[in-house]
Amino acid sequence: MKRKLVSIVGFFTLLLAISIIIYSVWPWLFLYIGVKTQPNPPHPAITYGEFPFRLEYEINGRRMVINDTLICEYDGVGVDEGQGKYRKWKQRLASGKERVTLLKVDDTTEIYYNPGSPRYYMGDLGESVYFKHNFPDASIIKKDGRFTTDSVIRADLLQKEYNIRLIRWDYTQPIKNSFS
Structure with missing residues (x-):
């Protein structure tokens, strides 16, 4: 039993x-x-692009200028459960820097300007999607031990807390790409 x-x-x-x-x-x-x-998304006709830009800003009353070039390259097909298969793009700055840094506050906090997505510059957002640069807002990245947060910091708070004011953002327009 x-x-x-x-x-x-x-x-x-x-x-x-x-x-x-x-x-x-x-x-x-x-x-x-x-x-x-799912079928793979169509391959882009243009897989590489260079987009020069100029950012003028003021920090503590001192005018600064950053001239650099955003380089975008096709990086194959990505997969995720939210959007299925999609075209992947990678980006880097010609200067070799990781970001368009405005101010490194300390070892845990950095203020930077995000020039935009490689999908935007390479014409991969489609006709119906509207893209807006963050100008005159910037971005802030904070590292807290195991966690990293990356968020937008509005222009008024940027001026008030860090004495930074973005003055002018000149960038290269995105390309017209086709996909087949």
Whole structure:
């Protein structure tokens, strides 16, 4: 009797474990299969672009100018559960710098200007999507041990807290790209 009870408990434990696995894995498996079977997005006709820009700003009453070039390159096809398959783009600055840094406050905080997305410059946002540069707002990145936050800092707060004012943003317009 005891042996029969043990095997019944074992059977139901196994059944419960299988049910939990199916319940938690099944949706992700369907999502994975669905995304993987989607066709790849069309390849861009233009896969490389250079976009010179000039940012003029004032920090503590002193005028500064940053001249650089945003370099954008096609980086293949990416996949995620939100948008399925999509064209990936990578970007870098010709200067070799990581960001368009306005002020490094300390080891944990940096104020920078985000020149925009490579999708925007390479003509991959489509006709219906509107893109707006953040000018005269900037961005702030804060590192707190394990976490990094990256957010927009409005122009009034930028002026008030860091004595920075963005004056002028001249950039190269995006290209007209085609995809086939």
